[in-house]
Amino acid sequence: MDRLWFMRIGDYAPIEDYAVIGDGRTAALVARDGSIDWLCLPNFDSPSVFARVLDAERGGAFELLPTIPFESSRRYLPRTNVLETLFTTDRGAVRVVDALTLPNDRLDPMRELIRAIEGVSGSVPMRWRVSPRFKYAASLPRCEWRHGIPVAASGAEAVAIAHWDAGSPVWRAGAVEAEFDIAAGARACLALAAAYAEPLVIPSRAAVEARLAQTIRFWEEWCRAREYRGPWSELVERSALVLKLLIFAPSGASVAAPTTSLPEDIGGERNWDYRFCWIRDSNFIISALLQLGCHREARSQFWWFMQATALTEPELHVLYRLDGGIGIDEHDIALEGYRGSRPVRVGNGALEQTQHDIYGDLLETAWLYSEGHHALDGDTGEVLGRIANRVGEIWRQPDSGIWEVRNGPFHFTHSKVMCWVALDRAVRLAERGELPSRHVSRWRREAAAIRAFVDEQCWSPQLCSYTRTAGSNDVDASLLMISLMQFDDPRGERVAGTIDAVCRLLQAGDFVFRYLADDGVPGGEGCFVNGSFWLVSALARAGRIAEASQLMERLCRRANDVGLYAEEIDPGSGAFLGNFPQALVHLALIDAAIAIRDAS
Amino acid sequence: MTVVWSAIAGGFLGTLVLTTIVRATSELGLTRMDLALLLGTTVTENRRKARAIGYAIHFVVGPIFALGYAALFVALGHHSWWMGGLFGALHAVFTGTVLANVILPLVHPRIATTDTAANEVSLIEPPGFLMRNYGPNTFLIALVAHVAFGAIVGWAVRI
Numbered sequence: 180m181d182r183l184w185f186m187r188i189g190d191y192a193p194i195e196d197y198a199v200i201g202d203g204r205t206a207a208l209v210a211r212d213g214s215i216d217w218l219c220l221p222n223f224d225s226p227s228v229f230a231r232v233l234d235a236e237r238g239g240a241f242e243l244l245p246t247i248p249f250e251s252s253r254r255y256l257p258r259t260n261v262l263e264t265l266f267t268t269d270r271g272a273v274r275v276v277d278a279l280t281l282p283n284d285r286l287d288p289m290r291e292l293i294r295a296i297e298g299v300s301g302s303v304p305m306r307w308r309v310s311p312r313f314k315y316a317a318s319l320p321r322c323e324w325r326h327g328i329p330v331a332a333s334g335a336e337a338v339a340i341a342h343w344d345a346g347s348p349v350w351r352a353g354a355v356e357a358e359f360d361i362a363a364g365a366r367a368c369l370a371l372a373a374a375y376a377e378p379l380v381i382p383s384r385a386a387v388e389a390r391l392a393q394t395i396r397f398w399e400e401w402c403r404a405r406e407y408r409g410p411w412s413e414l415v416e417r418s419a420l421v422l423k424l425l426i427f428a429p430s431g432a433s434v435a436a437p438t439t440s441l442p443e444d445i446g447g448e449r450n451w452d453y454r455f456c457w458i459r460d461s462n463f464i465i466s467a468l469l470q471l472g473c474h475r476e477a478r479s480q481f482w483w484f485m486q487a488t489a490l491t492e493p494e495l496h497v498l499y500r501l502d503g504g505i506g507i508d509e510h511d512i513a514l515e516g517y518r519g520s521r522p523v524r525v526g527n528g529a530l531e532q533t534q535h536d537i538y539g540d541l542l543e544t545a546w547l548y549s550e551g552h553h554a555l556d557g558d559t560g561e562v563l564g565r566i567a568n569r570v571g572e573i574w575r576q577p578d579s580g581i582w583e584v585r586n587g588p589f590h591f592t593h594s595k596v597m598c599w600v601a602l603d604r605a606v607r608l609a610e611r612g613e614l615p616s617r618h619v620s621r622w623r624r625e626a627a628a629i630r631a632f633v634d635e636q637c638w639s640p641q642l643c644s645y646t647r648t649a650g651s652n653d654v655d656a657s658l659l660m661i662s663l664m665q666f667d668d669p670r671g672e673r674v675a676g677t678i679d680a681v682c683r684l685l686q687a688g689d690f691v692f693r694y695l696a697d698d699g700v701p702g703g704e705g706c707f708v709n710g711s712f713w714l715v716s717a718l719a720r721a722g723r724i725a726e727a728s729q730l731m732e733r734l735c736r737r738a739n740d741v742g743l744y745a746e747e748i749d750p751g752s753g754a755f756l757g758n759f760p761q762a763l764v765h766l767a768l769i770d771a772a773i774a775i776r777d778a779s
Numbered sequence: 780m781t782v783v784w785s786a787i788a789g790g791f792l793g794t795l796v797l798t799t800i801v802r803a804t805s806e807l808g809l810t811r812m813d814l815a816l817l818l819g820t821t822v823t824e825n826r827r828k829a830r831a832i833g834y835a836i837h838f839v840v841g842p843i844f845a846l847g848y849a850a851l852f853v854a855l856g857h858h859s860w861w862m863g864g865l866f867g868a869l870h871a872v873f874t875g876t877v878l879a880n881v882i883l884p885l886v887h888p889r890i891a892t893t894d895t896a897a898n899e900v901s902l903i904e905p906p907g908f909l910m911r912n913y914g915p916n917t918f919l920i921a922l923v924a925h926v927a928f929g930a931i932v933g934w935a936v937r938i
Contacts, residue, residue: 286889286901325904325912326891334914335808339904376805377813378913379904381891386901396790 190235191518192216194441194755195739197232198253198262202279202394203428205290206437208232208759209277211251215241217254220336221290221375223427223434224454224501226314226525228338233440233523234514239312241371243294244277246304246358246699248386255741258416259398260424261391262741271301271617281397288339288372288380293391295368298361307345307369310354311338314350315512315525322350323707328381329355331549336374337502343368343384355414357697406472406548407769409776410728414735415528415649418744418765422464425762427501430454431479432487433464434501436746436758442520443757450520452527453746455498455507458484459536459581462543463766469551470773475695481548484541492562493569494543496529496532497583498766505530532579533588538570539597539604543664546604555613564615567605572623574598582656586699592637593657596666602626605667633666636674644680645673647694654680655694656710659717664772685710685752689733704757705747706732712767719774727775732770744768781937782849789935790845793928794838800924810920811913812906820889820903844870845932852936863933864926871925875909875918 186193192210197217201209205225208217216231216238226446232240244539246621253264261278272494276295296305313333320331329348332337342348344367346357361367370387370511372379382390401423407415425434435457440450461484470478486665487503496505513523545563548554555563574595577588608614609622636649647655658677662669686690690706691714711734718727737753738744744764746757804810816826818840819833848866852858884892884905891902909918 274817286820286826286829286903288901315799321915323912330904330912332811332914333810334804337904339810374811374904376808377811377816378906379811380900380901758788 181210187212187553189518191232192755194517194745194759195753196757197739197743198255198741199424199743199760200260200277200279201424201435201437202281202290203424203426205279206424207277207279207621208438209264211253211264213242213244213251213264213266213275213683215277215292217438218292219437219454220338221365222429222501223437225375227316228311228313228336230312230316230514232438233517234316236515237316238310238514239310239316240565241292241294241307241309243296243305243307243369243626245273246306255417255420256395257399258402258420259395260420266303267300268303268712271303271363272299273297273303273305274299276391278391278394278508279715280387280394283390285386286380286489287386287390288370288382289375289377290373291382291390292371292373293368293387294370295366295388295391296361298363298365302360302362302365304358305345305367306356307357308354308356309338309340309371315379315514315523317513322353322355325379325381325624330379331355333672337374339372339379339381341372341382341384345369403473407470409772411731411735411768411772414738414742415769415772418475418768419467421743421765422467422758422762422769423473423476426476426480426491427456427613427762430502431476431483432499432501432503433460433480433762435460435498435763436761438758439525440520440523441517441745441756441758444520444702445518445756446520447704448520448522449700449702449704450516450522450524451529451758452509452524453761454501455527456483456487456501457498457537458488458495459497459534459540460763460766461498461546461768463763465544465551467766467769469547470769474553477548478553481544481553484544485562488541488560488566489562493565493568495537497529521532529579531581532583533576534580535570535576535578535594536571536581536591538566538608539664541566541603542604542608547607548606549611549613555608559613559644560608563605563608564618567602567614567622568618570598570601571621574625574629582655582693582698584698586697590636590648591657592633592645592648593655593660595633595637595649596661596664597613599626599629599633599666601602602629602665631668631669640678643676645677647652647696651696653696654684654692654696655696656681656685656707656713657693659710659713662717662720663713669717670722674717675721678714678721678723681714686714689730689737690748690750705749705754708744708748708761709745709767710765712764712771715771716767716774719771719778722778724775727771727778731771731775781831782853782898783846785937786845786932787842789914789932790842791827791838791847793931794841794933796931797841797924797928798834798837800927801920804920810917812910812917812920817883817887817890817903817906821887824889824901835890841928844928845936848929849930849936849938852933853938856938858933858936858938860930860934861929863929863936865929866933867925867929868922870929871918871922874925875919875921879906879910880908
């Protein structure tokens with residue numbers, strides 16, 4: 180474990196000082212000082228109960244820390260999503276184990292957050308304070324007792340804080356708090372039991388301890404069953420655990436990140452809600468799941484994509500709710516925002532945009548799924564055929580592209596390439612008999628037209644690179660996908676030139692900016708961590724393995740102390756920016772590690 | 780026999796409406812009352828099974844209560860939807876003050892009472908007086924739902 184001093188900036192913990200725990204239904208962010216600053220109940224996309232990360236004063240949190248100066252270090256228990264924080268003080272050390280537990284067939288709470296406290300040495304005075312603020316801190320809860328158990332409720336939501344050997348709690352100003360001493364060898368426990376639209380289940384200590392042990396065992400066994408053998412196995416394993424944690428088990432959808440409005444620019448307004456499932460992520464998810472041997476999750480994920488898109492096909496929406504719905508209105512909520520970064524948004528306005536690349540992502544997903552020895556049924560084949568036909572009709576139109584720019588539409592090269600991917604994969608699947616073959620000649624004709632358009636309109640002889648948009652003279656990180664998607668020879672001159680142009684124009688140290696052009700949103704942003712791993716993959720596929728390995732090595736050192744990444748990073752300070760942890764970054768890490776392994 | 784069958788049919792329909800009102804208001808965030816979970820956990824700890832069993836129990840108990848209503852109608856020699864609604868209101872008050880508040884915790888193996896501490900088995904939060912532990916609106920919802928139940932039974936019964 181690394182031992183690091185903890186520090187908050189104006190009551191806000193640095194984003195890289197968080198770790199995530201989850202149960203496949205929701206997730207919590209745990210700060211290095213033991214404060215749980217983000218938790219939505221009962222699901223990822225439900226309103227928050229703890230949102231201190233977005234409003235230090237009003238958001239609500241579950242604090243648990245020594246009352247005297249301390250330093251803390253932490254790790255995940257090996258091969259689990261269960262977090263262990265070690266607080267070291269002048270009077271001794273104490274270990275806190277945090278987990279969102281997995282249900283069993285017994286009478287367990289609807290959601291349960293356990294904090295087990297073990298005295299390691301000496302005797303340490305501890306304090307805990309739970310300030311539930313339901314519905315994004317819209318109002319104070321009713322604070323009550325049920326036979327000695329503190330209960331907070333508001334509308335259909337309620338939480339109980341069961342406690343054992345952890346002091347005598349009292350309600351004070353909408354928060355329940357207590358102090359206690361923990362000596363070496365002693366064990367105390369706190370369990371937050373949550374209910375939505377049902378009575379609370381107040382757990383017994385024996386049941387809590389049993390569920391914690393069972394949760395640890397589940398993660399260990401799940402992790403042991405993964406099939407990755409290769410370099411950077413520890414970070415690939417952590418990324419796989421993050422990916423599993425971010426899959427919303429009730430539907431099979433994968434949430435892009437469990438947070439909203441962690442800013443891409445501190446103090447700025449690039450604050451988005453990522454608690455949805457993007458079609459764009461689908462091919463990376465399926466690819467990673469299949470490569471890691473997660474066949475059940477891959478099957479569930481593929482069927483979720485097909486069921487969610489069934490309502491809108493052959494039109495696809497950019498993102499869907501975790502239950503597959505499409506009603507996602509974007510609105511602002513009255514929270515201060517992380518370090519004053521307003522607005523805090525709930526919902527995502529990108530839903531209304533036209534983004535053509537997602538058609539390629541879905542067809543690539545189907546292709547990968549089929550390649551993974553999962554046959555497509557006839558109805559799915561018909562749907563995918565209709566989607567391919569739709570691509571043939573729309574690819575000539577401009578769109579908002581992968582970066583969801585708000586000053587478009589433009590003829591993005593990446594969108595054209597992904598339309599080509601959609602048609603190319605449709606042809607391949609038809610040749611395999613998994614899609615109807617009656618439109619194959621049309622798909623081939625349109626794919627050839629796209630290729631000609633990209634070759635002629637989206638190539639800059641001056642830059643010696645593909646360009647961001649047709650006729651422009653700049654680049655963006657999405658061009659790295661050209662070789663990943665096999666649009667062009669990964670070892671060819673054009674791809675090499677594009678990689679060099681991206682490095683020349685967008686790279687800052689180890690990281691890559693998404694683009695430098697105006698996107699219609701005020702303010703700047705950090706480097707896009709995803710793009711850096713795409714660069715690794717592109718380099719590896721281009722045969723530049725030493726370059727790829729060295730960059731990968733450096734990128735892996737930029738993960739936080741528990742192996743997690745946010746969407747973006749400040750290339751100068753290394754501070755994390757944007758929503759955290761982001762699934763796509765961890766998916767790109769897995770892809771990069773596999774690309775280097777395979778190329779080597 | 781007409782009175783029995785009409786009461787059973789009315790009880791079934793009334794239970795359907797009552798259950799729908801409670802579930803809908805729960806989904807709307809107005810209460811945390813969950814009749815199926817409360818009834819089903821008398822039999823099993825398994826949440827999924829509990830809900831299924833709970834709904835089954837409720838649809839058996841509903842017509843039995845309707846037979847009780849019918850007996851009162853026969854004794855009084857009169858029945859109407861409004862009289863049924865009045866019985867439903869009394870039923871709701873009894874449930875909120877005695878049945879759910881006192882008797883249910885005593886007989887339910889998994890609901891906490893003032894005598895139990897949550898250190899042995901997982902326990903369901905007790906409903907409390909007028910079931911207010913499940914939200915301040917809960918009694919009002921129960922009242923409306925039971926009045927609807929009684930009115931349907933009063934309308935359906937044939938003496």
